[in-house]
Amino acid sequence: MKHYNFDEVIERHGTNCIKFDQLKERFGSENLTPLWVADMDFRTPDFIVEAIKKRCEHEIFGYTYGSDAYYESIINWVHYKYNWKIQKEWISYIPGIVKGIAFSLQCFTQPGDKVIIQPPVYHPFRIVPESMKREVVYNPLKLTDGSYEMDFEHLESIIDNKCKLLILCNPHNPGGIVWKKETLIKLAEICAKHHILVISDEIHAEMAYPQYRHYPFASVSDTAASCSITFMAPSKTFNIAGIVTSYAIVPDKHIRKEFYSFLEAGEFGDGTIFAYEATTAAYTYGAEWLQQMRMYIMENVRFVDDFIKTNLPQIKVYMPQASFLVWLDCKDLKLSQEELVDLFTNKAGLALNDGSIFGPGGEGHMRLNIGCPRSVLVSALEALKKAINKK
Structure with a gap:
């Protein structure tokens, strides 16, 4: 070793x-x-660096696509880490999770629509919707015994028919919380009831400490899978943010068709050579x-x-x-x-x-x-x- x-x-x-x-x-x-x-x-x-070096030896960097090994590495890693069985057609490359949030807003909301966030939280969750002329609605986390919890009673009170989307930080940044399964199930029930799409940013998922179990939002129930888009990436975990290695997972076929059609229209789902190589190496050799x-x-x-x-x-x-x-x-x-x-x-x-x-x-x-x-x-x-x- x-x-x-x-x-x-x-x-x-x-x-x-x-x-x-x-x-x-x-x-x-x-x-x-x-x-x-x-x-x-x-x-x-080293295994990521070596994979990139090996690809560089070919010395032609033309148009590319994700190989079977790329998709298999994601499928196997997600199953190994979270016991979540996903399918190839659920997956799409995206050029960064913040960009993915922007794409989701563009695809599923209109200017003037409301977007719910749970502060204190990663600041692009507020900046991106506001920049796109969406109204940001706060469902603040509450402190209980020195730890943050979701305030579902308050969430129910702020929802109206203009609320179209909720951006979830899972695990939470900056609080460092690995949300419990029952918390995510409850959130899914509320959002599904009100026809609110959940965008789950799970970029820190792989770094949950061994004594805590990360649950991908869409994995906790059929309801969660039916109302969500999950964003993941090896970028934080393996320190390759500059390579841009994010991807989306969308189990629901209706959401998937609408979102991936949007990505395809602008070629936003087309990854780069080094993104595909780095992700495959990280998830194959990175445990x-x-x-x-x-x-x-x-x-x-x-x-x-x-x-x-x-x-x-x-x-x-x-x-x-x-x-x-x-x-x-x-x-x-x-x-x-x-x-x-x-x-x-x-x-x-x-x-x-x-x-x-x-x-x-x-x-x-x-x-x-x-x-x-x-x-x-x-x-x-x-x-x-x-x-x-x-x-």
Whole structure:
């Protein structure tokens, strides 16, 4: 068994890397430790790199399509990871999940229609519909015993005949929640009753920690399968976001015909050579790498939680159940959001995501990306400790 080294610090400056090379543009300074945008600083696994190198040896990169091996790798992986049996015709490449959300809005809604989101949540869920002149309606998550839950009573109260679509984050970003099966079943019942299409963003699904089981939304019941589109990708898991490897799974034939006809009309479902190669390699050879990477991330979570409890008791860590993003409750610092961002950015020299961008409930929070070598986290948290002690 190969041992992968996640402690390696890799220089990413000068590679047109958003996370590092756009620090000055996004945060006003390039001299920050970047712990924000959701990609990891780990080397992309060797089996993916080798698959791309091998394809490059052919030296012709003409029009392409997904091979049988590509579809089989997705079908087998989804069955292996989630015990969900899907079929080839249910699957389509898409050029990114945010783009897939935009396509769904364009296909199934009209300007003025209402789109439901559950904040605090990944900010494109709000930005994309608003940019397309759809009305965004909030069904905020509620905090119960320090953890987020869906508020079904409130959801029922806000639904009217203009509500056409709900965007689900499963697992949840930034809260790190792996939704329980009964929660998803209940959500499906409500949405189906009101003829609301559920768009389930499951990009962090593969990174659910071993003690939690991820349920693809469409897999939890026939009702869920009949009212949903699922988006998945190996991009977060295997650190290949720049290759654009997303795909849609649509079990319902009526939704599938309408959505895939839309994709076909604009050739949006046509993937690239390297997307097909990378996905096939990730899902064929990636199980052991994923296991080792998740264990490293879980140790990073434990380190962050222990450090903050010991040294920064004014900050609370929401313990994630999936992914490499940690949601920090900083309200006990008694700072305005502007002061909080200034503390992290200008005083501690750290670039994190401002919690307020995630919508109602995000104020007083920051999102920390721990997909990096532990040495980076050590120095970052020491810098934060020093800045808070000076406050």
